Amino acid sequence: MFICILVYIFMRKRIFHTGSLIMPMVVLIPFWGFCALLIEECIIRRKKMGTKTVGIEKLNLRDQKYRRIEVEKTEKKTVTVPLEEAMLINDAKTRRSLMLDILHKNPNEYVHMLKRVSLSDDTELTHYATTTIMEIQSDFEKQIRKSYLQLKKCPEDWELLEGYINLLQNYIDSGLISGNILLIQRSKLKKALEKALEGAPDEKRIYLLFIENELAAGQYAGIEGMLKTAKARWPEEEKIYMLYLNYYRNSGKGVEIRQLFKEIQENKIYLSRKGKEWFGFWNAEVN
Template sequence: MTIEMMITLGLLLLHLILSLISYFLIKTNKVNLPLYYMVFAVALPFVGILFLMVATGDQAKNAKGLVGTEEEEGQVAVAFEDDYSSNAQEDLSDLISLEDALLLKEAATSRKLLLDIIGQGPEEFLDLLYLARLSDDTEVVHYATTVIAELSRQYDLQMMDLEKDYLANPEDPRLLGDYCHLLKDYLGKNLVTEQVAQLTREEYAGLLAKMVEQEPSLENYIALIENDLELKRYKEVEKNLTLAKEQWPRNEKIWLLQLDYYYQMKKGEKIGELVKSIKEENIYISAENRALVEFWS
């Protein structure tokens, strides 16, 4: 005899005993109930059978649902894929950068990330906006082009206001400094064509020269020399490098600007002499620029 059968017989015996006790209690008026209430005590096994039938029917229904037809299986699969794609699309922007989305040609994700960038300060993501303009998706290109154009317009408005204030007060060093900083930032963003950039740099050079006259600081000299190198005004570069080196003979940036000057002038011998001087005079070169000096040595 199995344990399941033993348990079943035990429960059946217990049921019979409890039924007899119930009958005895009602018959002897120990419990003040009519005799027909015995049906609740006796009929419990029938209720159990009904529960078994219902449970069996549910299992059969579930089994049928699991098997289904091919059409139903296809519909479920499509629904799952759509739901997964929707959720994945929502989470994808949290997992990849705009650059990755553009390279992977994820147009929808690129659009979402572009909108996020617009709200976070697009001027900090200009390189990505320029990359987005090369996208195959016309909407991504439109977003990026619109943002770049708006940034350029805002800079134009700021420069017009500052230029107006500066022309009204040309001797105000604060206005001159603000105007120079704005032009430097504007040129660094590459928002204009080469021709416009050239004209802007020429204007910037004149303002920087005035800045150096008013305040001959290392920062102003470096900005002036860097801008003259961009304009290929090599006589001005050589003159200002000499003046700057006299005041800051051991400054790393001055030595590196001189190295850049010799490179642009294609003076290989001068480069070799300069690198040798850097080592002999123990000029401090930061880790990020050390590889450059080692390359030329």
């Protein structure tokens, strides 16, 4: 009888995890019933090993230990993939909602996608994309005009000149302009770079940007001489070899291209990851 009372107390205190259905056996068959209870208790404890019961009070959101952890939001997120996926969604309403949400965040970074959207069949999206492109373009031109007027007042200010050059370069690289407008901006950039080279002829970035701009504008006069000068000054600069390739390709000099890649290998020119990709692609093309 004492064993029955003890078992009952242990069950009430949750020391034993067995169900109450086994109690009749413990009462009617004291010894074997208690043995059966112990065997069942062992089996239950093995199954629960490694688990932990959490009381309902622990689910209180105000409890510090169980509070949801906030993940820090970064200022800038890459949304190119969602934008491309949004264009493939069949439901027009969903596609429009997704794309407008993404493009509203920072349209300047997705000019190439805006141009694609402007050619879509969705009238609302096409209107938005076209309007946004025009706004970005207008903003660029206002900034360039403002920078030019500031530079005109202080023509010897290097920071103003550099800022003006950067604005023109960003506008050209944005993909917003083409044709005559692009040529006009390249002409402005050429004049600004010439002015910069007058004051700092050994400034590598300006020197190479001038060559790059001339090649992009299809102006090859004097470029080979400038490339030779650049390689003599900065023989380890990978950008120079990329510019050489552009010059040789546009001039139809196949032999010189093969010699160029041979020279890179023989002189063990250091190449960045981007440079290695460039070298691997074009070396396979010409050999």
